[in-house]
Structures are given as C-alpha cells and as structure tokens.
C-alpha cells in the first residue's frame with residue numbers, strides 16, 4: 001500500500017472505566033472502500049466515533065493525510081475532510097430537508113458556498129429536489145439515509161465514515177445506498193463502511209477488516225475475506241447472510 | 243359581558259409578559275434539559291435593577307430594558323459557564339435543579355440585604371394613565387409591557403428560525419449528537435442559549451416592577467407560575483409556553499372578576515391539572531425533543 005490516507009496505531013478507547021478498543025491498528029488506502037465487519041458490540045461504531053472526534057482516544061495515534069489528528073475536535077476533523085454518518089438516524093426530524101443540508105455545511109463560514117453546494121446536491125439527488133421543503137422526519141427510513149449521505153457530501157469530504165447505512169432497510173433501499181456508496185467512491189472519496197450484512201459489505205469493498213474484541217483480527221481484500229473460511233464461519237453463517 | 247371582555251383584555255396583556263419570562267425557561271430546558279428554577283429570581287433581580295436605575299438615575303423603566311437585558315445576558319453566560327456547564331454525568335439534570343435553586347436563594351438573599359424586604363414599585367409619571375379603547379379600559383403601562391414582550395418574542399422566534407445560530411440551536415435540540423458530528427459546538431450553543439433565556443427574564447423583569455409591587459421573596463410565586471406555564475405548554479415548546487401563558491392570564495383575570503380574586507391563581511392550577519390528565523405532555527409538547 002502506498003502512503004495510507006488514514007492510519008490508526010494502537011488506538012485504545014472506551015466509555016467509562018472499560019476499554020472497548022484495545023490497541024487497534026488499521027490503515028485505509030486512499031480512494032478505496034474498506035468494510036469493517038465484526039460481531040455486535042465488537043466496537044465498530046466506537047472506531048468511527050474516535051475518527052470523527054466524538055470520542056477521544058486514550059492511547060495511540062490517528063494519522064490522516066500525514067498529520068496527527070488524534071486530539072482534534074469534531075469541527076476540526078470536518079475541516080480536514082472527515083465526515084461521519086452515524087448508525088442512528090441523524091437527520092433533524094423537525095427541520096426541512098433543505099435546512100438539514102444547510103446544517104451539513106455548518107462549519108463553512110462562506111454562506112454563498114454553502115448555498116452553492118446545497119444547490120448542487122439538490123441537482124444531483126432527485127429526492128432532495130422533490131422533498132426539499134418537507135420535514136425530514138416525514139421521509140421513509142431509506143430516504144432519510146440517502147439524505148444523510150447527501151448531507152455528508154456538503155463538505156466534499158476526503159473520507160466518509162458510514163455506520164451500518166443499510167440497517168433496517170428493505171432490499172430496494174439497500175441497493176440504492178450501496179449504489180451511492182459506489183458512486184461516492186468513484187468520485188475519489190475514501191469510504192470506511194461498517195456493515196452488519198458482512199457479505200454485501202465485503203462484496204462492494206476493496207478491502208475488509210474484521211474486528212474482534214477491540215482489535216483488528218484479520219484484514220485482506222474484500223473478496224479474499226469473503227472466501228476465508230474463518231470469516232465465513234464467524235460472520236457469514238446464519239444471521240449475517242440473512 | 244362587558245366585564246368579562248374587560249377581564250380577558252387584562253389577562254392577555256399580563257399573559258404576554260409571563261410568556262416572555264416562560265420562553266426563556268422552556269428554551270433552556272429544550273436545549274440542555276436544565277430547569278432553571280432561578281428564572282423567577284432573575285426576573286425579580288431585573289425588576290430591582292430597573293427600579294434602581296429609575297430611582298437613582300431617573301431612567302425610564304421601559305428604556306432600562308435596553309440596559310438591564312444585555313447586562314443580564316452577560317450574567318446568564320457567566321452563570322452557565324461557572325455553575326451549569328460543569329455538571330456532567332447521569333444526574334446532571336437533577337443537579338441542575340439544585341444548583342439553579344441555590345442561585346435563586348442566593349439572589350433573594352443579596353436583594354434582601356441591599357433592598358430589605360419592603361415591597362417596592364417602579365412608578366413613572368404615567369403609571370396610572372389609562373386609555374379607553376372601544377369603551378374598554380387599558381392601562382397604558384400594561385399595554386406597553388405587552389407590546390414590548392410580543393416584540394421580543396418575535397425577535398426570539400426569528401433568531402431561532404432565520405439565522406445560522408438559530409438553526410444550530412434547533413439542531414442541538416432535535417439531535418445533539420448529530421449536531422456535534424456536523425461541527426456544532428454544543429458548549430457554545432448551550433452557553434449563549436442560557437444567556438438568551440436569562441435575557442428574556444431580564445426584559446420581562448425590567449417592566450414587571452411597573453405592573454406589580456415586588457420584594458425579594460416574590461420569586462417563589464413567580465417560579466411556580468412559570469413552571470406551570472411551561473408544563474402546560476409542553477416542556478421545550480416555545481409556542482406552547484406563549485399559549486399557556488395567555489391561558490393563565492385570561493383564566494385568572496376572568497375568575498377574579500366573575501367569581502372571587504382569592505380563587506384566581508388557584509383556578510389556573512385546575513386548568514393545568516385537567517389538561518395534564520388529558521395530555522400528559524402538555525398542549526404543544528411532543529414526547530420527543532422539539533423546538
């Protein structure tokens with residue numbers, strides 16, 4: 001791998017007393033999609049929270065585009081080009097779709113630029129164009145996820161962290177989201193995707209990493225991991241394949 | 243009938259001022275889940291500041307709003323940074339009740355030392371002037387207080403709906419984590435909003451002393467009214483607080499003239515209890531966060 005866009009070295013992080021991540025190493029190659037899989041509670045979301053500054057690492061280092069960003073605030077990390085689309089629904093339900101988009105540009109001080117970007121996003125997403133003045137809470141689950149990702153694009157990020165974007169969606173909505181992930185990646189954005197549905201996630205990813213008890217247990221090309229018997233046994237059996 | 247309409251007018255005018263005080267309380271609750279039980283004491287503090295400006299510097303009480311409000315905004319910001327922000331953890335909401343109640347008692351104590359406990363009233367030359375509109379009596383100062391309160395509530399609602407800061411405030415109310423992930427500085431939003439909430443108490447308080455006599459202990463009665471207003475309106479709902487304040491003002495005024503003044507304040511609590519039995523979340527309250 002060439003100089004990675006993002007590198008985590010021995011990251012330790014957690015909530016309260018216990019540590020959830022216990023010396024995690026991970027590198028993301030620029031311009032690729034990496035899928036992070038692992039059992040419930042393994043700490044996948046916790047990795048993303050550390051990367052977006054929601055949770056600070058207790059030990060270890062996060063290096064992004066050559067700079068140490070371990071101690072930066074969420075706003076500063078957004079400025080560097082890292083956006084995080086959280087696992088829970090994260091639109092502001094009583095605000096319009098349009099206002100939600102504008103919130104996506106909150107850290108930009110140039111209002112005209114925010115407006116231009118929002119216009120461009122409305123141009124690109126029919127959903128945004130058509131439901132612009134509706135309250136975001138009135139959209140379906142799949143539509144909300146699409147708007148969340150669209151909102152994340154307001155900052156034209158280098159790295160997008162997507163936490164189980166297809167959770168709870170029907171196959172059609174899931175397909176739309178995966179398609180969008182592919183498009184976003186083709187624009188040159190690096191994606192770190194957490195997927196409950198490991199089979200589908202690994203299938204669209206260049207690289208995969210398996211998280212187990214706070215460490216990366218296995219890494220490899222997405223397709224390799226799909227075929228790896230250990231992975232298959234752990235995560236691609238019964239529940240995950242459903 | 244004439245008497246009832248007269249009472250309704252009076253109730254609406256008073257309700258408008260209460261709406262302003264309650265707006266600050268409900269705003270702060272919506273943003274940081276803090277029930278600022280010092281809101282009543284802050285109103286009384288502002289009433290004394292305005293009283294002092296009037297009696298020592300001959301500043302008109304309605305003009306003193308322009309001095310008292312910014313000064314108390316700064317006070318609110320400091321209180322938030324020093325006392326409220328440091329409360330963290332699972333019981334932060336309960337602790338904030340104790341802290342703001344301590345603040346209320348502190349303010350009461352200081353005011354008692356400086357001004358004693360005698361009742362005061364700010365009485366400008368026009369204090370007793372009444373206007374007659376279509377045969378109804380309207381006390382000039384109450385009309386002014388109402389118009390001023392309505393104007394400030396309008397400014398507050400425009401601030402929340404039309405500005406970038408307001409958008410960030412609403413975002414924080416609706417989903418604090420998502421707001422943080424988009425770069426909203428939660429501390430800054432909370433501090434400024436607390437200051438804003440105190441400003442609303444300040445503006446209302448500066449004219450309160452023209453309408454009612456007050457002493458340092460007046461905040462007990464005030465806070466119980468304000469709390470019941472925000473509960474009736476739905477905690478966190480600005481529109482709900484306004485409606486509930488008007489309902490309170492009108493109920494009290496009508497009961498006072500039609501029945502007995504002694505039952506007036508009690509009547510509102512009956513309305514409150516009945517509404518809460520039917521709608522536990524208040525008139526405009528939603529079970530989720532809203533603003």
Ligand SMILES: Nc1ncnc2c1ncn2[C@@H]1O[C@H](COP(=O)(O)OP(=O)(O)OP(=O)(O)O)[C@@H](O)[C@H]1O
Pocket residue numbers: 015016020038039040041042043044045046047087196
């Ligand atoms: N805010 C929190 N406070 C305390 N513990 C937490 C918190 N968030 C997560 N945890 C705990 O940390 C561990 C890892 O959680 P995390 O959300 O990172 O797991 P995950 O791999 O994303 O799981 P899932 O597949 O269910 O989303 C879990 O045991 C969880 O209970």
Ligand SMILES: [Mg+2]
Pocket residue numbers: 044045046087163
């Ligand atoms: Mg998770």
